[in-house]
Amino acid sequence: MKKSNQYTRQVTARLLYRSVQEYKEKHPKASIAGILAILEKSPSGYYKYLRSKPSKTKVRREKTKKAIVKIYNDSHQLYGSPKIAEILHKHGIQGCQKYVYSIMKEANIKPKYLKHKIKTTISKGNDRKLHNLLKRQFNPKDPDSVWCTDITYIWTEEGFVYLTSVMDLYSRKIVGWVMTRNMEAAKVLECIEIAKRRRGIKKPLVIHSDQG
Incomplete structure (x- = not known):
């Protein structure tokens, strides 16, 4: 019991001395003697703590x-x-x-946490020409009948890159993707063409996006 109390006192003293040392580093003009007097600790114990490894x-x-x-x-x-x-x-x-x-x-x-502000939609009036063919029918009966596209940005050590992907809504499988430095429409079309080649698409299908 005595050894336990002694160890507790030693640990408490070290914590106090460390606090004094940190305070002194932040306030160089502070009086060490004054602080130790308030804490009722001897200067010899403090300087012994400083010399300890x-x-x-x-x-x-x-x-x-x-x-x-x-x-x-x-x-x-x-x-x-x-x-x-x-x-x-x-x-x-x-x-x-x-x-x-x-x-x-x-x-x-x-x-x-970066809040990357970016304009993702440039419609130029196309939003008035396009129609919602999907009409919230998110479970098509056949594969490769409805595809969804989207673009997201990813932070890397070299800056932001943009990931364009195409998903088959029937299987929820990503059937095509392209990673680029910009958001050019040509890259979206390239991604769709890659998906078409992979899936061997011959017939028309619905491609749904957020009009970005």
Whole structure:
């Protein structure tokens, strides 16, 4: 029981000394003697704490923290703890997602979520010429009778790319896709042609989109 109480006092003292050290780093003009007097701690104990070698756990945590901050900044501050933990593992640095998250929280860093504003629809009056042939009939009876198309953007380390896809509404299978740097209509047509060749389309079918 005595050993347990002694260990608790030692841990509490180290936590207090660490708080004092962090406060001093943020406020260089603060009086260490004054702070220790308020906490009822002796200066000798504090300076002994400063001279003590960091534990292996602390050294490992600091090393991991530096690696996390580098990966985080290299990703333009987009990566969260799951992705960073994965990259750390590839570099031989052990640390589960929860461990990485705790360090990121301690360092007050969190991923930024981009709101990529982009004009996705340029109708030029075509919306008045086109008709809704599908009429919410989302379960066609035959394959390759109704296709749906869509375009989405994906963030990569080299910037945004656009993924155009064609889905057979009967099987919900992606039958064609193209990845490009822009949203040119020619690329959408190219994607449809790829799907037609793959499926051997000879007869007319309905192609439904959001008119983007």
